[in-house]
Amino acid sequence: MSTIPTDINWSSLPFGYLKTDYNIRAYYRDGRWSKFEKSTDETIPVHIAATALHYGQSCFEGLKAFRCRDGKIRLFRPEENAKRLILSANGIMMQPVPKEIFIEACKEVVLINEKYVPPFMSGASFYLRPILYGSGGEVGVKPSKEYTFMVFGGPVGPYFKTGFKPMPMQLIKDFDRAAPLGTGMFKVGGNYAASLRASERAHGEGFNTVLFTDAKDHKFIDEAGPANFFAIKGNRYITPDSHSILRSITNMTLQQIALDLGMEVERRHIAIDELAEFEEIGACGTAAVITPVSRMVNRSNNNEYIYTMGGEAGPKTQKLYDILTGIQSGIIEDKYGWMVEV
Ligand code: PLP
Ligand code: COI
Numbered sequence: 001m002s003t004i005p006t007d008i009n010w011s012s013l014p015f016g017y018l019k020t021d022y023n024i025r026a027y028y029r030d031g032r033w034s035k036f037e038k039s040t041d042e043t044i045p046v047h048i049a050a051t052a053l054h055y056g057q058s059c060f061e062g063l064k065a066f067r068c069r070d071g072k073i074r075l076f077r078p079e080e081n082a083k084r085l086i087l088s089a090n091g092i093m094m095q096p097v098p099k100e101i102f103i104e105a106c107k108e109v110v111l112i113n114e115k116y117v118p119p120f121m122s123g124a125s126f127y128l129r130p131i132l133y134g135s136g137g138e139v140g141v142k143p144s145k146e147y148t149f150m151v152f153g154g155p156v157g158p159y160f161k162t163g164f165k166p167m168p169m170q171l172i173k174d175f176d177r178a179a180p181l182g183t184g185m186f187k188v189g190g191n192y193a194a195s196l197r198a199s200e201r202a203h204g205e206g207f208n209t210v211l212f213t214d215a216k217d218h219k220f221i222d223e224a225g226p227a228n229f230f231a232i233k234g235n236r237y238i239t240p241d242s243h244s245i246l247r248s249i250t251n252m253t254l255q256q257i258a259l260d261l262g263m264e265v266e267r268r269h270i271a272i273d274e275l276a277e278f279e280e281i282g283a284c285g286t287a288a289v290i291t292p293v294s295r296m297v298n299r300s301n302n303n304e305y306i307y308t309m310g311g312e313a314g315p316k317t318q319k320l321y322d323i324l325t326g327i328q329s330g331i332i333e334d335k336y337g338w339m340v341e342v
C-alpha cells in the first residue's frame with residue numbers, strides 16, 4: 001500500500017497539472033506498437049520536424065478514476081474513450097491505438113500513481129490524459145510514419161471554479177471552434193487552439209466559458225469550449241445534434257440516466273431563441289462533470305437569459321448530478337457496467 005501524500009488538500013484542488021510519480025509511453029515504429037514503458041520524466045524529446053508540431057497531428061482523451069465506497073479504484077467508461085481516440089486518430093490520419101493497449105495503459109497509470117487517487121467522496125478525482133501525436137519528422141504536408149502514445153494523470157478538482165454552483169456563460173457568433181465539415185467531432189488539439197481567443201475574451205468579460213454556435217449559419221447551439229450543452233424543459237432533456245461537436249461520454253451517460261428517470265431525450269438542432277424557453281441549462285463533460293448555468297448572454301445582441309434557482313442548480317440538473325456522481329463513487333448501483341476496476 002502506498003503512502004498518501006500529506007501535502008495535498010483534496011477538497012480544494014483546482015483542475016490543473018500536478019506532478020505524480022510516473023507516466024506511460026508507447027511508440028509506433030516500423031508498423032507496430034512497442035510495449036509500453038514507465039517513465040518518471042515529465043518531458044519528452046521531440047523531433048524538430050514532428051508532424052504534431054508543424055501540422056497539428058495530435059489528439060487526446062480525458063477520463064477519470066474514482067476511489068469508490070468499497071475501497072476499489074475504478075475508471076469511468078474507458079472503452080468509450082478508447083473508441084473515441086481511434087475515431088480522432090483516423091480523423092486526422094494518425095495510427096490509432098488499439099483499445100486493449102489504451103485501457104491497459106490507463107489502468108497501469110492509475111495503479112503506479114495510486115497514492116494520488118483522491119479519497120472516497122473527497123470531491124476530487126484522478127484525471128487521466130492519454131495523448132497521441134505524430135512524432136516522426138516530415139516537412140511535406142503528410143501523415144507521420146511514427147507515433148507516440150502517452151498517458152499521464154493526476155488528482156483534480158472541478159474544472160469550472162464554481163464547481164456545482166451555477167456559472168455565467170457567453171454565447172458567441174464571431175468565432176468558430178471548428179468548420180462545419182471540419183474536425184469538430186474529433187478530440188484534436190487544433191480545435192482547442194481555435195477556441196482560445198474566444199475563451200480568453202469571455203473570461204475577460206466576466207464569463208466562465210463560451211457557447212459556440214453552428215459554424216455555417218450561427219443559428220443553432222453547438223457546444224461550450226470544453227464541454228457539451230444540455231437543457232431541461234419540462235420533462236425533457238435536450239442536447240444539440242451537430243456534426244461539429246464532440247460526442248461527450250458524459251452527455252451520452254446523462255441521456256441514459258434521463259431516460260431511466262422517465263424523461264424524454266431529444267438530440268436535435270437547438271435554435272438560439274429556444275434559450276428563452278428552457279428552465280435549466282448546463283455544461284457537461286469529464287472535467288466539467290455537470291456545471292449549471294446561471295446566466296447566458298448572447299454577445300452579438302446582448303440578449304440575456306437568466307436561470308436562477310436561488311444560486312443553486314435546478315431540480316432536474318441536481319438529480320442528474322446526484323445519480324452520475326453516485327454511480328462514479330459506487331454509492332448507486334452501476335447497472336450498465338460503466339465502472340471498470342483497475
Ligand atoms: N466537448 C468538448 C469540446 C470537450 O473538450 C469535452 C471534454 O472531453 C467534452 C465536450 C465532454 O466530453 P466527455 O464527456 O467525453 O469528457
Ligand atoms: C475533458 O473534460 O476531459 C476535457 O478534455 C475538457 C478540457 C479540459 C479540454
